[in-house]
Amino acid sequence: MSDLQAFRDEVREFVRAQLPARVREKVRLGVELDKSEHLEWLGRLRDRGWLVPNWPQRWGGPGWTPAQRAVFQEELVLGHAPEGAGITFEMVGPILIHHGSPAQQQHFLPKILALEHWWCQGYSEPNAGSDLASLATRAVRDGDHYVVDGSKIWTSGAQYADWIFCLVRTDREARPQQGISVLLIDMKSPGVTLRPIIGIHGWRYFNQVFFDGVRVPVDHRVGDENHGWSVAKSLLEHERLNLSRVGENRRRLARLRAIGREVREAGEPLERRAWFQRRYRELEVRLEALSATVLRYRRIVESGQGLGPETGMLKLVGSRLIQDMENLTVDAIGPDSVAYDARAHRELPSPAAGGADPFAEAPRHEFAATASARRFVTRGYTIAGGSSEVQHNVLAKQVLGL
Amino acid sequence: MTQITAPGAASLLDDEQRMLLDAARKWAERRCGFEQRQAALASTDGFSREHWREMAEMGWLGLGLPEACGGYGGALEAALVAEQLGGALSAEPWLANTGLAGPLLAALHAQGATAAAPLLSALAAGESMLALAAFERQGRHDAFDVATRALPGADGSLLIDGRKTLVLGGGAARTLLVLAREHGDARATDGLSLFAVPADAPGVHVRALPTYDGRQTADVALRGVRVPPAARLGAAGGAWSAVEAALDHATAMLCAECVGAMDRLIDMTREYVLARKQFGRTIASNQVIQHRLVDLWVAAQQARALTAAAVDALADTAPRRARAVSLAKAFVCAQGRAVGEDGVQLHGAIGMTDEYAVGHYYKRLAAAANLFGDEPWHLARLDALERSQG
Numbered sequence: 001m002s003d004l005q006a007f008r009d010e011v012r013e014f015v016r017a018q019l020p021a022r023v024r025e026k027v028r029l030g031v032e033l034d035k036s037e038h039l040e041w042l043g044r045l046r047d048r049g050w051l052v053p054n055w056p057q058r059w060g061g062p063g064w065t066p067a068q069r070a071v072f073q074e075e076l077v078l079g080h081a082p083e084g085a086g087i088t089f090e091m092v093g094p095i096l097i098h099h100g101s102p103a104q105q106q107h108f109l110p111k112i113l114a115l116e117h118w119w120c121q122g123y124s125e126p127n128a129g130s131d132l133a134s135l136a137t138r139a140v141r142d143g144d145h146y147v148v149d150g151s152k153i154w155t156s157g158a159q160y161a162d163w164i165f166c167l168v169r170t171d172r173e174a175r176p177q178q179g180i181s182v183l184l185i186d187m188k189s190p191g192v193t194l195r196p197i198i199g200i201h202g203w204r205y206f207n208q209v210f211f212d213g214v215r216v217p218v219d220h221r222v223g224d225e226n227h228g229w230s231v232a233k234s235l236l237e238h239e240r241l242n243l244s245r246v247g248e249n250r251r252r253l254a255r256l257r258a259i260g261r262e263v264r265e266a267g268e269p270l271e272r273r274a275w276f277q278r279r280y281r282e283l284e285v286r287l288e289a290l291s292a293t294v295l296r297y298r299r300i301v302e303s304g305q306g307l308g309p310e311t312g313m314l315k316l317v318g319s320r321l322i323q324d325m326e327n328l329t330v331d332a333i334g335p336d337s338v339a340y341d342a343r344a345h346r347e348l349p350s351p352a353a354g355g356a357d358p359f360a361e362a363p364r365h366e367f368a369a370t371a372s373a374r375r376f377v378t379r380g381y382t383i384a385g386g387s388s389e390v391q392h393n394v395l396a397k398q399v400l401g402l
Numbered sequence: 403m404t405q406i407t408a409p410g411a412a413s414l415l416d417d418e419q420r421m422l423l424d425a426a427r428k429w430a431e432r433r434c435g436f437e438q439r440q441a442a443l444a445s446t447d448g449f450s451r452e453h454w455r456e457m458a459e460m461g462w463l464g465l466g467l468p469e470a471c472g473g474y475g476g477a478l479e480a481a482l483v484a485e486q487l488g489g490a491l492s493a494e495p496w497l498a499n500t501g502l503a504g505p506l507l508a509a510l511h512a513q514g515a516t517a518a519a520p521l522l523s524a525l526a527a528g529e530s531m532l533a534l535a536a537f538e539r540q541g542r543h544d545a546f547d548v549a550t551r552a553l554p555g556a557d558g559s560l561l562i563d564g565r566k567t568l569v570l571g572g573g574a575a576r577t578l579l580v581l582a583r584e585h586g587d588a589r590a591t592d593g594l595s596l597f598a599v600p601a602d603a604p605g606v607h608v609r610a611l612p613t614y615d616g617r618q619t620a621d622v623a624l625r626g627v628r629v630p631p632a633a634r635l636g637a638a639g640g641a642w643s644a645v646e647a648a649l650d651h652a653t654a655m656l657c658a659e660c661v662g663a664m665d666r667l668i669d670m671t672r673e674y675v676l677a678r679k680q681f682g683r684t685i686a687s688n689q690v691i692q693h694r695l696v697d698l699w700v701a702a703q704q705a706r707a708l709t710a711a712a713v714d715a716l717a718d719t720a721p722r723r724a725r726a727v728s729l730a731k732a733f734v735c736a737q738g739r740a741v742g743e744d745g746v747q748l749h750g751a752i753g754m755t756d757e758y759a760v761g762h763y764y765k766r767l768a769a770a771a772n773l774f775g776d777e778p779w780h781l782a783r784l785d786a787l788e789r790s791q792g
Contacts, residue, residue, distance in 0.1 A: 199756060266544065266589075275778035323743075327739075331776055335537070335567075339568065339614075358565075362538075362567070372768075375768075376754075379747070379764075383751050389691075
């Protein structure tokens with residue numbers, strides 16, 4: 001057995017033993033987790049020393065190879081461990097490690113590792129979406145503080161966040177991409193308010209965060225004043241291989257395979273129906289094409305070469321693929337996927353009431369209540385974090401030289 | 403409101419039809435705006451009783467039904483109204499009643515089921531709502547896959563046992579039209595009968611099952627429901643052909659609703675990309691965005707033409723009717739959903755929010771793709787129709 005296989009087994013066993021059953025079931029069925037459930041699982045990872053696999057050992061990382069990190073990620077996904085703490089551990093942490101001052105590192109990184117600070121990301125604004133550089137939230141120097149006014153939008157998880165990692169304009173005269181700084185803002189600061197935004201699936205999915213004369217110590221600026229753009233951009237390079245969503249796509253393909261066995265149509269399982277077979281296999285081929293490309297890029301990185309803008313294709317392909325996986329999941333569940341139950345997004349199904357319930361004998365498929373909502377969530381994957389249109393522009397310009 | 407539909411479309415209509423279209427369009431604009439629709443959805447019934455009364459007064463509940471029962475016009479007139487209601491995402495159960503239960507009763511009435519007449523009159527007058535309880539969970543898109551049984555009881559009555567799902571208009575209906583099996587195997591089209599069952603009859607359990615696109619449907623459980631033989635509408639064991647025809651009628655009306663929804667969605671997307679500026683210019687100034695809008699419009703044009711052909715074919719022979727309806731629905735399933743997805747994408751994050759209209763149009767089109775036969779189901783039916791023609 002290879003060392004990597006032994007490592008995979010170790011991770012799998014850990015997930016099996018340590019992931020709380022309720023959390024696993026919620027993730028498997030696509031039910032939303034609350035913050036305490038996230039923290040419960042993250043606490044187990046922390047106790048094992050696996051909370052921040054992508055951080056350097058000096059700051060608490062386990063010192064794994066890229067291949068080990070990939071295996072770890074894949075096993076978590078396949079074992080139905082929660083996703084969704086990426087802003088804190090994959091974005092803010094690494095940025096502070098690369099760009100933070102020693103004082104910021106000493107203060108914030110241990111708080112993250114202690115699960116005391118949960119972060120959200122304040123990039124987009126009502127008039128600065130794809131065109132992020134046109135952001136208008138301004139920070140004006142007042143002695144040892146900045147005074148911040150403006151608003152951020154599409155801020156997922158802001159209702160749970162203790163801190164926000166925020167792009168602000170510190171020089172209104174400069175060209176758009178200059179004059180931007182990064183501030184770390186305590187969400188409990190006076191003048192910070194939230195407006196919840198309900199998504200098309202009916203969940204509180206985003207927020208608008210308002211800043212009204214919020215005072216932020218100058219010490220909480222990351223990097224030099226007016227040089228925040230390069231800090232924000234450095235993150236995009238760091239994140240890229242993970243943006244392919246290979247693990248999430250694999251989980252969905254496995255779910256489709258199970259549905260294909262369980263759901264029957266015209267007297268036979270879906271996996272025997274020609275239309276399902278064809279669409280399932282097409283998705284499988286696309287997933288393997290994506291996975292092989294990621295693997296190839298990873299080997300290039302391991303050989304010591306840097307990766308350029310070409311990795312932008314991974315986000316483009318992975319987000320589109322996951323949307324098509326979700327559409328097939330909905331089609332496979334069939335007409336029952338159209339019925340909506342607001343509770344099903346937050347609560348696990350209660351045990352059947354038994355003989356007294358006249359509806360108990362014809363239960364819905366276990367994915368029916370959440371399949372459509374999960375599908376709607378993934379429509380945002382080609383919009384958030386650089387829309388597919390922007391990805392195309394970047395690839396056209398930077399890779400193809402058009 | 404609509405700037406980009408084909409300008410000549412109205413020339414295909416006669417004066418009376420143009421007036422009907424005009425009235426429906428104005429009503430949808432005045433009474434069924436986005437906020438009004440959201441308010442209706444949030445009410446106890448999930449739709450507006452006041453709107454329902456207005457629709458009855460304008461004669462829209464009787465469209466395509468026999469004149470003797472207060473009906474007027476034919477399938478084309480019904481489709482004109484369906485398109486406008488679809489364009490407004492109307493919350494009222496028009497499709498469940500005038501689109502589905504009405505034509506079914508009308509067909510049975512024409513075959514001599516006199517008991518259908520008072521139900522039709524009450525429907526057209528807006529006094530009583532109906533719902534067809536045909537689909538069952540195991541049957542998916544096959545309405546003939548019926549495990550619900552109607553067996554003879556001791557005193558000449560019949561006892562109905564079974565479970566129905568996605569009963570369109572099921573929560574508000576006073577009378578359920580229950581498709582039950584009197585003989586034959588679970589998937590046989592022969593042996594199915596239709597029974598008019600009061601929704602409050604002993605043994606009838608109705609549980610609301612709203613859809614994500616704002617339609618009211620229900621799960622219905624029937625446990626030892628006792629009905630007299632007179633509750634059977636039409637011939638014993640011979641209801642399927644009328645039910646299939648009514649489902650085709652409703653499918654064509656659903657396509658018409660989707661055409662209206664696609665038009666509105668494309669309109670609002672067009673307006674959005676013309677107004678929204680990023681990188682110092684409107685999004686619409688990017689050629690790739692222009693081309694995508696054109697592709698959406700092209701899809702809607704074809705959906706409209708196929709739907710019109712399906713509506714025309716509703717009075718044709720059963721195989722021709724089925725083919726025309728399946729062509730339209732297969733196209734609308736795939737293209738309607740894709741148009742909705744693109745509409746959201748072109749809006750960006752705001753399209754992902756409940757407070758903005760485009761996402762609701764997308765959801766209506768996405769739901770339609772999985773109701774009354776999905777794309778694979780209609781493609782398979784086209785295949786089967788051709789083979790059965792030799």
